[in-house]
Amino acid sequence: MKKIIPAALLTLVATAALAMAPSFAQVDTNKDGAISQSEAEAVGISKELFTKADADHNGTLNMDEFKNLTVQGK
Ligand SMILES: [Ca+2]
Numbered sequence: 001m002k003k004i005i006p007a008a009l010l011t012l013v014a015t016a017a018l019a020m021a022p023s024f025a026q027v028d029t030n031k032d033g034a035i036s037q038s039e040a041e042a043v044g045i046s047k048e049l050f051t052k053a054d055a056d057h058n059g060t061l062n063m064d065e066f067k068n069l070t071v072q073g074k
Pocket residue numbers: 027028029030031032033034035036039
C-alpha cells in the first residue's frame with residue numbers, strides 16, 4: 001500500500017471541477033453582475049475557494065475572478 005490514492009484523488013477532484021464548471025451567468029443567479037458567496041456556495045464553491053478567488057477582497061467575484069477560479073480549479 002503506497003501512496004497511490006492521493007494522486008487518484010487529485011485527478012478526480014480536477015475532473016470534477018472541470019466537469020461542473022458553470023458559466024458566470026449560471027452562477028450569478030440574481031444577475032447583479034457579481035457572484036456573492038452564497039451564489040458560489042450554491043454551485044459547490046467552498047468558502048475557502050471563494051476567498052482565494054476574490055482577488056480584490058470585496059466579498060464578491062467579478063467575471064475575471066470567477067474565470068480564474070474555474071480555470072485553476074484547485
Ligand atoms: Ca449575484
